[in-house]
Amino acid sequence: MIHTDALVIGAGPVGLFQAFQLGLLGLSVEVVDALPFAGGQCMALYPDKPIYDVPGVPMCTGRELTQSLLKQAAPFLPATEGEGPHAHRHLHLGHLVQGMANAADGAWTVTTDRGLTFQAQSVLIAAGAGAFLPRGLGVAELDGAPNVHHHLPEDDSVAPPWAGQHLVVAGGGDEALSAVLTIAQTAQPAHRPSRLTLLHRRDVFQADAALETALRELIAQGSVQLEIGLPQSAERESATDGDAVRALNLLGADGQTRSLPLDHLLVRLGLSPKLGPLSTWGMALERKQISVSTASFATSLPRVHAVGDINTYPGKKRLLLCGFHEATLAAHALALALRPDAPSHLLYTTTSPVLHQRLGV
Ligand SMILES: Cc1cc2nc3c(=O)[nH]c(=O)nc-3n(C[C@H](O)[C@H](O)[C@H](O)COP(=O)(O)OP(=O)(O)OC[C@H]3O[C@@H](n4cnc5c(N)ncnc54)[C@H](O)[C@@H]3O)c2cc1C
Incomplete structure (x- = not known):
């Protein structure tokens, strides 16, 4: 059983940025993906094609964006933590998340097809169009x-x-x-x-x-x-x-x-995305997408948020930039819910010693 503040389902671009934002706000985070590599659609569908609309990045390929997101999230997703039998990876690739059930104290128990079990205080669904499974x-x-x-x-x-x-x-x-x-x-x-x-x-x-x-x-x-x-x-x-x-x-x-x-x-x-198990977890769905509030990207289930291509709301655009914005607001809402005593004022990565310490810079 792996205990964590936040479990991110999906290591696509939005899931990776979600992990970064959660870590920055002091929450422990685990990420799971069905694919044996991170990057979601960027790596599975267009690794060598150019992207021109990521803010501040005039051009990068899907592969380059994934590498940058992994590097940015690395302080919170170290390859291994601890030693020997207790060594632990925060990025779990090649695991299809199958089950999600209520646990004690508002937490969620989440299980994968290859036998991992998480006890998570919150769940962030960044599942894109579903799990990419090989045809x-x-x-x-x-x-x-x-x-x-x-x-x-x-x-x-x-x-x-x-x-x-x-x-x-x-x-x-x-x-x-x-x-x-x-x-x-x-x-x-x-x-x-x-x-x-x-x-x-x-x-x-x-x-x-x-x-x-x-x-x-x-x-x-x-x-x-x-x-x-x-x-x-x-x-x-x-x-x-x-x-x-x-x-x-x-x-x-x-x-x-x-x-x-x-x-x-x-x-x-090729790979085809399968919504699969997500559709049975009891969240309000609209045409195979998860309905969310635009203030926090909360779903109809407590402490379960949905970000990136998997969610829907009035005006939704399936763009990287929109997913990154959603991940930021979801992280702030969860930090407030899980750490009600923590100061709620905004900290800047440029100037905050607390954030510098978390980033290890
Ligand atoms: C050809 C193409 C070009 C594009 N170009 C641009 C562009 O120029 N600019 C732009 O802004 N956007 C572009 N997009 C859209 C952009 O790629 C998506 O908006 C973005 O990938 C969404 O990221 P995501 O993390 O939400 O989902 P995804 O990238 O789909 O990642 C979701 C991940 O979740 C995993 N997953 C799902 N369910 C489970 C489960 N049950 N268990 C475990 N893992 C699961 C999947 O395996 C997948 O890896 C393009 C898309 C395509 C197809």
Whole structure:
């Protein structure tokens, strides 16, 4: 059980700035996201595209904005705190928040699909359009297999699980082609697969022209094999042998079924946001978005606020700037609710020794 003043659901740009604002006001904070990386839409949908309307930043990419927000929130989201078995991370990636229930004294108990439980005095929902979950191939036998992946490893200094083995990448869009190019051109030869196959249902891609040209070159050189077929089912090892997928059964254009043996499968069909569990927590919703007050971004549940793309109110605009404003007012409202004795006057980061101490500057 992790105890915290504030739990932020969603590590998108607004969730990250929310963590910064809460920390600045002296509240302890934890952040959870279903994705294995922070940045929400900025990283999942447009990491290398330019943004021109963040105040004071004439241009930055989605990736650069995420890196800046992580750096800004770092004083309140240290990578690890404490030592040994009590070491603790404040940024919990790869966890889908599933349950939220009332606990004692107005707190909330929040649980994730991978077994984390938080006892939070307040909850800030910064869930965007919902949890970004990878699209699957629609083959039931692949569910839960240990050698089926959806993301490239974050840390490229560590050998990926498919190093020296046969990797099949499934997909025909930008996500699949850029993954194949990244893997085929991995700087450390020992980190490359021994064989790399791109699996797509037809020999036509829905991808950026430059990516397709680069891929066709790799296919012509023989560094990548192209396999055309529609996955129908998969063959799995027994649980005692590791439970891995050993082959995909494909339906070819000729109507024949054949088997594609593999060691690892990387499914790159894009991400789709799922509102999922949020809709069952009892908050007032309007067209799949959470209704909030514009003074504090409070929802209809006590000490639960919603900020960023997930909320709705008259005049709402789904822009970064608006989410950052909402996160600031939500943090101030919660600080007042959780620390009624604290001085309520506004402190400036420029001049306040208290804020400097919290920031570690
Ligand atoms: C192509 C594109 C270009 C854009 N360009 C601009 C621009 O130029 N300027 C601008 O101001 N805005 C732009 N936007 C909009 C901007 O990206 C969004 O307003 C912003 O990302 C919203 O941030 P957020 O943190 O509220 O939500 P998101 O970025 O959607 O992040 C929400 C996060 O919450 C996580 N989550 C949701 N539910 C759960 C759960 N149950 N458990 C765990 N995690 C969960 C999700 O996985 C996700 O990572 C653009 C959007 C797109 C798609």
